[in-house]
Amino acid sequence: MSQRNLEALDVGAIREAFPILQREFNGEQLVYLDNAATTQTPDPVIDAMSDYYREYNANVHRGIHHLSQEASIAYEEAHDRVAEFIGASGGREEIVFTKNTTEAENLVAYAWGLNELGPGDEIVLTEMEHHASLVTWQQIGKRTGAEVKYIRIDDDGRLDMDHAADLITDDTAMVSAVHVSNTLGTVNPVSDLVDIAHDHDALAFIDGAQAVPNRPVDVEAIDADFYAFSGHKMAGPTGIGVLYGKKAVLEAMQPYLYGGDMITKVTYEESTWNDLPWKFEAGTPQIAEAVGLVAAIDYLEDIGMDRIEAHEQELARYAYEQLGAEPDVEIYGPEPGPDRGGLVGFNLEGVHAHDLASIMNDHAVAIRAGDHCTQPLHDKLGVAASARASFYVYNTTAEIDELAVAIDNARQLFA
Amino acid sequence: MGLGSDMYRQQILDHYKNPRNYGELEDPTFTHVGENPMCGDEIRMDVQLADDGETIERVAFRGDGCAISQASASMLSGELAGTTLAELHEMDRDDVIDMLGVDISPMRVKCAVLAEKVAQDGAEIYQGDLDVDKTTTED
Numbered sequence: 157m158s159q160r161n162l163e164a165l166d167v168g169a170i171r172e173a174f175p176i177l178q179r180e181f182n183g184e185q186l187v188y189l190d191n192a193a194t195t196q197t198p199d200p201v202i203d204a205m206s207d208y209y210r211e212y213n214a215n216v217h218r219g220i221h222h223l224s225q226e227a228s229i230a231y232e233e234a235h236d237r238v239a240e241f242i243g244a245s246g247g248r249e250e251i252v253f254t255k256n257t258t259e260a261e262n263l264v265a266y267a268w269g270l271n272e273l274g275p276g277d278e279i280v281l282t283e284m285e286h287h288a289s290l291v292t293w294q295q296i297g298k299r300t301g302a303e304v305k306y307i308r309i310d311d312d313g314r315l316d317m318d319h320a321a322d323l324i325t326d327d328t329a330m331v332s333a334v335h336v337s338n339t340l341g342t343v344n345p346v347s348d349l350v351d352i353a354h355d356h357d358a359l360a361f362i363d364g365a366q367a368v369p370n371r372p373v374d375v376e377a378i379d380a381d382f383y384a385f386s387g388h389k390m391a392g393p394t395g396i397g398v399l400y401g402k403k404a405v406l407e408a409m410q411p412y413l414y415g416g417d418m419i420t421k422v423t424y425e426e427s428t429w430n431d432l433p434w435k436f437e438a439g440t441p442q443i444a445e446a447v448g449l450v451a452a453i454d455y456l457e458d459i460g461m462d463r464i465e466a467h468e469q470e471l472a473r474y475a476y477e478q479l480g481a482e483p484d485v486e487i488y489g490p491e492p493g494p495d496r497g498g499l500v501g502f503n504l505e506g507v508h509a510h511d512l513a514s515i516m517n518d519h520a521v522a523i524r525a526g527d528h529c530t531q532p533l534h535d536k537l538g539v540a541a542s543a544r545a546s547f548y549v550y551n552t553t554a555e556i557d558e559l560a561v562a563i564d565n566a567r568q569l570f571a
Numbered sequence: 572m573g574l575g576s577d578m579y580r581q582q583i584l585d586h587y588k589n590p591r592n593y594g595e596l597e598d599p600t601f602t603h604v605g606e607n608p609m610c611g612d613e614i615r616m617d618v619q620l621a622d623d624g625e626t627i628e629r630v631a632f633r634g635d636g637c638a639i640s641q642a643s644a645s646m647l648s649g650e651l652a653g654t655t656l657a658e659l660h661e662m663d664r665d666d667v668i669d670m671l672g673v674d675i676s677p678m679r680v681k682c683a684v685l686a687e688k689v690a691q692d693g694a695e696i697y698q699g700d701l702d703v704d705k706t707t708t709e710d
């Protein structure tokens with residue numbers, strides 16, 4: 157990687173596009189470090205969505221009138237833009253819009269899992285799965301009789317790939333793995349995992365919720381059968397997520413939701429399904445959100461995904477150094493480097509993560525505290541909760557200094 | 572950035588660091604547990620009633636979790652001694668917040684009231700009016 161040659165971000169200019177960052181609480185300026193939960197939205201995205209409502213709001217697909225035509229073109233082309241962004245050469249047919257990553261996971265679990273799985277089949281997950289995939293496949297396993305197995309993580313928070321190679325066998329029907337862990341920050345070797353899955357004729361679902369926002373992602377280089385992410389974690393709006401699926405795989409799948417737009421011909425007795433991707437998009441979709449997602453992709457690509465990745469790595473490294481220098485701070489996950497993303501999960505000894513987050517909030521520093529939707533992983537780490545600081549394009553090392561000061565305040569209060 | 576904090580006043584921190592009535596009772600009239608799994612807060616409370624079967628004589632608790640939940644349990648364990656079960660049942664979240672003497676942010680109310688709910692549910696179970704294994708204030 158030649159990241160050293162990448163031009164650093166002009167964070168000052170970037171921040172101007174995010175009016176929310178100017179908010180103050182009790183006279184202190186917001187320090188927003190909860191980006192792994194939801195990122196803030198830049199003006200171009202807000203403007204694109206308000207233009208949609210001001211200029212061409214209408215229902216899609218079925219209208220003859222001008223507004224519906226404009227809305228339909230924008231909505232349909234949004235699929236093409238997303239396909240281009242993640243390297244899906246099949247174009248719009250491989251891009252299904254969902255509500256979020258969670259719904260993308262459920263779509264595959266219901267439409268594929270319930271129909272294809274049964275006793276004797278195995279679903280292989282990782283110990284660091286988000287509940288979005290863990291709970292979903294666990295429950296599909298219960299309903300179908302398929303067994304769920306978990307690839308171990310080692311003491312550094314990396315996947316044990318030898319264990320993966322043992323666990324994935326010809327009985328494995330699905331491997332579902334998180335690309336970047338939202339708790340440990342680990343960047344998993346997903347293309348290696350996909351290769352192992354394919355060696356055994358299993359399908360592979362990659363949860364890219366924490367990867368697509370902050371690094372170049374090429375779904376075909378990974379060779380994933382399914383890949384999912386959420387708009388609201390990548391400078392886009394809430395209410396829209398993406399399920400990428402290989403065309404042949406999606407074609408073979410039954411629908412997930414029934415209703416309008418997903419059909420071609422309907423009689424009182426029978427219905428036939430629309431083409432991809434509309435077969436999986438029943439009812440009026442999230443049109444304004446699709447427009448906003450395109451604006452977010454344009455915005456991020458304008459900055460450059462490789463530069464965003466480098467910026468996050470620098471912030472993660474800085475945070476790791478600032479926080480990790482103190483012996484009473486435990487940081488989870490691998491050391492900074494190419495296989496660690498820009499989020500830092502940690503605990504301050506003697507202070508519950510919720511107390512820490514509350515004290516930070518008193519100083520307008522927004523972090524996350526809790527189980528981050530990875531309860532089994534927290535059990536494994538031996539903690540009930542952890543604190544998490546996560547960064548995006550507009551964050552600075554000065555903000556991490558504020559974080560360190562706030563941690564020190566908590567340390568003194570609880571001493 | 573000052574050191575000041577709205578929620579973490581000296582009294583809260585003191586009860587968290589030096590919990591009162593921490594431990595178990597030898598012969599409790601009833602025992603009940605509460606847990607907020609998402610927070611990881613746990614409280615186990617022992618209550619001993621006087622011979623009248625109505626007045627709370629002693630309370631002890633053990634627990635694990637955030638300062639708000641544990642300080643609340645510590646303070647409540649002192650408050651409850653001498654009150655009646657009827658008075659316990661009348662307590663509500665405002666009484667708990669008054670007892671704590673600080674502003675509790677909305678997201679943390681569930682931590683503050685866990686101990687009170689554990690005591691109330693424990694009493695109701697003892698009186699035969701409720702049937703639960705564990706109390707939670709998380710939903």
Ligand SMILES: Cc1ncc(COP(=O)(O)O)c(C=O)c1O
Pocket residue numbers: 192193256257258259286288334336337338363365366386397529
């Ligand atoms: C790794 C990972 N997967 C899935 C999700 C779920 O995303 P959403 O809530 O947008 O469905 C998240 C977000 O919290 C996540 O971090």
